[in-house]
Amino acid sequence: MDTTPQAILDRSDQLRGELGENFRDRMVTALYASAQTIADRSVRAGAGGKWDLDQRIDRVVTSRRLGLPLMLALLAVVFWLTILGANAPSRALAQFFFWVEGVGAGWFEQIGSPAWLTGLLWHGVYRGLAWVVSVMLPPMAIFFPVFTILEDLGYLPRVAFNMDWLFRKAGAHGKQALTMAMGFGCNAAGVISTRIIDSPRERLIAILTNNFVPCNGRFPTLIMLAVIFVAAAFPPAFASVAAAGAVVAVVLLGIGFTLLVSWLLSRSVLAGEASAFTLELPPYRRPSVLRILHTSLIDRTIFVLRRAMLTAAPAGAVIWLLANIDAGGASLADHCIRLLNPLGHAIGLDGVILLAYVIAIPANEIVVPTMLMCYLGSGMMSEIEAYDAIRAILVDQHGWTLLTAVNLMLFSLLHNPCATTIVTIWKETRSRRWTAVGAVMPLAVAFAVCCAVAQVWRLFE
Amino acid sequence: MSFSHDCGDCPAHARPARMGVEIGNHDYVVALAGNPNTGKSSVFNALTGLRQHVGNWTGKTVTRAEGGFKFQGKRYKLVDLPGSYSLLSASQDEEIARNFLLFGRPDCTIVVVDATALERNLNLVLQVLEITDRAVVCVNLMDEAERKGLRVDVRSLARDLGVPAVPTVARTKQGLAELVAAVAAVIAGETATAPARAETPAELGRALDELVPMIEEAAPGLPSARWVALRLLDGDHKVRQALLSGELTRLVAEQSAAAERGGRLMAIEGAQ
Numbered sequence: 001m002d003t004t005p006q007a008i009l010d011r012s013d014q015l016r017g018e019l020g021e022n023f024r025d026r027m028v029t030a031l032y033a034s035a036q037t038i039a040d041r042s043v044r045a046g047a048g049g050k051w052d053l054d055q056r057i058d059r060v061v062t063s064r065r066l067g068l069p070l071m072l073a074l075l076a077v078v079f080w081l082t083i084l085g086a087n088a089p090s091r092a093l094a095q096f097f098f099w100v101e102g103v104g105a106g107w108f109e110q111i112g113s114p115a116w117l118t119g120l121l122w123h124g125v126y127r128g129l130a131w132v133v134s135v136m137l138p139p140m141a142i143f144f145p146v147f148t149i150l151e152d153l154g155y156l157p158r159v160a161f162n163m164d165w166l167f168r169k170a171g172a173h174g175k176q177a178l179t180m181a182m183g184f185g186c187n188a189a190g191v192i193s194t195r196i197i198d199s200p201r202e203r204l205i206a207i208l209t210n211n212f213v214p215c216n217g218r219f220p221t222l223i224m225l226a227v228i229f230v231a232a233a234f235p236p237a238f239a240s241v242a243a244a245g246a247v248v249a250v251v252l253l254g255i256g257f258t259l260l261v262s263w264l265l266s267r268s269v270l271a272g273e274a275s276a277f278t279l280e281l282p283p284y285r286r287p288s289v290l291r292i293l294h295t296s297l298i299d300r301t302i303f304v305l306r307r308a309m310l311t312a313a314p315a316g317a318v319i320w321l322l323a324n325i326d327a328g329g330a331s332l333a334d335h336c337i338r339l340l341n342p343l344g345h346a347i348g349l350d351g352v353i354l355l356a357y358v359i360a361i362p363a364n365e366i367v368v369p370t371m372l373m374c375y376l377g378s379g380m381m382s383e384i385e386a387y388d389a390i391r392a393i394l395v396d397q398h399g400w401t402l403l404t405a406v407n408l409m410l411f412s413l414l415h416n417p418c419a420t421t422i423v424t425i426w427k428e429t430r431s432r433r434w435t436a437v438g439a440v441m442p443l444a445v446a447f448a449v450c451c452a453v454a455q456v457w458r459l460f461e
Numbered sequence: 462m463s464f465s466h467d468c469g470d471c472p473a474h475a476r477p478a479r480m481g482v483e484i485g486n487h488d489y490v491v492a493l494a495g496n497p498n499t500g501k502s503s504v505f506n507a508l509t510g511l512r513q514h515v516g517n518w519t520g521k522t523v524t525r526a527e528g529g530f531k532f533q534g535k536r537y538k539l540v541d542l543p544g545s546y547s548l549l550s551a552s553q554d555e556e557i558a559r560n561f562l563l564f565g566r567p568d569c570t571i572v573v574v575d576a577t578a579l580e581r582n583l584n585l586v587l588q589v590l591e592i593t594d595r596a597v598v599c600v601n602l603m604d605e606a607e608r609k610g611l612r613v614d615v616r617s618l619a620r621d622l623g624v625p626a627v628p629t630v631a632r633t634k635q636g637l638a639e640l641v642a643a644v645a646a647v648i649a650g651e652t653a654t655a656p657a658r659a660e661t662p663a664e665l666g667r668a669l670d671e672l673v674p675m676i677e678e679a680a681p682g683l684p685s686a687r688w689v690a691l692r693l694l695d696g697d698h699k700v701r702q703a704l705l706s707g708e709l710t711r712l713v714a715e716q717s718a719a720a721e722r723g724g725r726l727m728a729i730e731g732a733q
Binding site for chain 2: 024
């Protein structure tokens with residue numbers, strides 16, 4: 001008997017021909033029939049109460065007219081709660097941390113430590129950590145639990161259900177709505193979750209565009225910018241609502257770019273048809289409080305914060321060094337900023353912001369703290385009263401306008417993925433080319449969009 | 462748990478003890494399969510004491526998670542496979558699940574099913590039973606079924622499937638001790654299993670009779686040559702490819718080599 005693989009295949013092909021065309025159908029039908037018989041014999045249905053309620057809720061939540069508006073409203077409420085709750089604790093934390101900085105630096109001076117050591121440790125490393133914790137911790141500690149409640153309830157598949165037709169129209173897989181939702185948590189996790197997509201073409205689209213939804217790390221940045229600049233343009237009564245609205249608008253824009261870029265990719269380098277899939281809507285389940293607290297506080301808040309602190313400490317040191325090493329009458333930081341200023345100005349930002357982005361490449365959630373440290377690098381400010389004071393510094397001393405804030409929000413929404421995500425893209429695609437595309441394409445989009453906005457804005461100014 | 466030492470050893474009172482990720486020296490490997498969103502991760506967490514993130518949505522577990530537990534002095538490694546509706550299609554997560562069942566050769570497979578949607582879930586159970594004899598069905602979400610007014614007769618289910626079926630509520634850990642006891646009994650051979658298989662039409666039977674010996678000779682030690690034959694007759698692209706490229710024989714060889722080394726390392730990692 002010839003049992004080489006080829007012989008086995010040939011024989012099986014022959015046998016398949018003999019079995020007839022609809023062999024597969026018959027096999028699957030037989031399988032389903034057995035399943036049905038067994039299930040019928042062992043399940044008896046009574047009057048169902050909860051089932052009807054689930055279906056009635058779903059009829060509203062996933063309805064064609066109300067589904068999407070309800071989703072946006074829910075999103076807005078989540079952001080509004082975050083914004084409302086984060087301001088006061090953020091201020092308290094900042095006050096406390098900067099008081100400690102003063103005490104610590106003073107104590108170092110007393111015991112006779114050299115000025116450069118005091119500066120590097122307290123005004124560099126420590127200040128970087130202090131900024132990260134006080135700016136990022138409060139919004140995360142509110143946003144993550146609320147988001148996790150929605151996830152545990154079973155709302156995310158409904159989001160995918162509401163949006164899958166959009167992705168299909170963009171030539172992408174409907175399940176991309178789910179991987180996108182995962183990206184709101186963490187883009188790296190979103191990229192891994194694209195494994196649920198069968199077709200390599202659609203999976204690649206999902207991987208390359210995942211970065212366009214802001215992750216947990218970038219939400220605090222967006223929320224802070226919204227609070228400082230958008231809210232300030234409205235009367236106090238509407239301030240927090242307006243800020244929440246601005247974040248929702250940014251998220252919508254991110255989803256818009258996801259769809260647009262998916263559409264462009266599926267019409268060009270990754271051309272093909274969208275494939276069909278089934279999406280199951282799980283029953284609504286009552287979230288368990290302990291698990292929500294664990295997931296949102298330990299797995300997410302502490303995780304993101306730890307990662308931010310690990311990158312903020314060296315970043316703080318780098319900024320202090322740049323600001324305090326003198327080269328030809330000006331600090332290194334000044335040289336960098338002057339070099340980057342023209343480019344920054346062209347896209348409605350400035351050299352300091354770009355420098356902060358370069359320093360914060362390992363984890364771009366620390367961009368705002370890094371930026372603040374660059375602005376304050378010379379040490380002329382030590383008393384920061386959280387959000388109000390940040391606004392005063394940026395607008396009054398550094399010439400920020402509404403354009404700067406809007407473009408910074410756009411830039412932080414669109415720019416390149418963080419180092420972790422880039423590594424994950426490489427692990428998932430095993431292709432240098434697609435990894436490079438995944439890193440550079442969003443950056444190009446960010447520059448193009450910010451540049452366009454800046455030019456148009458200046459026309460009307 | 463506050464059992465005195467003597468009581469804890471007595472089989473009647475035996476409860477699984479969590480081992481977390483300390484699974485270096487295990488005696489048995491147990492796979493955890495099931496449709497998406499049936500509470501598979503809850504079962505995994507409750508048994509191992511690990512905290513895999515549990516989410517109420519489809520497709521959350523895309524990689525394989527591993528953990529361990531101890532029961533009656535034996536150490537078990539539990540492998541949480543990605544949730545899948547069938548073993549017939551080609552997405553990466555379903556392939557990971559099917560490769561593990563085929564080549565990982567678990568000592569027993571727990572198939573978690575959703576008591577509120579039994580019919581659809583049984584499709585996967587029947588497919589798993591095509592590959593392996595040693596399985597236990599975990600009928601989870603019994604509380605939700607009750608709330609929906611569904612009454613599931615687990616004994617009738619076990620009789621029809623030919624493998625043990627255990628009702629559970631993984632979130633409150635109800636029934637999990639019984640589940641582990643059932644698994645241990647299947648592994649020890651105390652529970653004889655006779656899995657239900659879909660009836661084979663005569664002409665298919667003849668085709669299988671011819672193909673199965675060929676495959677067994679080409680890839681000795683393959684756990685289920687019958688399943689591979691069925692897939693080949695169906696024209697399954699990935700299985701054809703695996704046979705042609707020699708991957709099938711390689712995986713089988715690697716797995717038995719690993720088993721001989723005593724470590725029972727997992728030779729297959731899917732494409733992780």
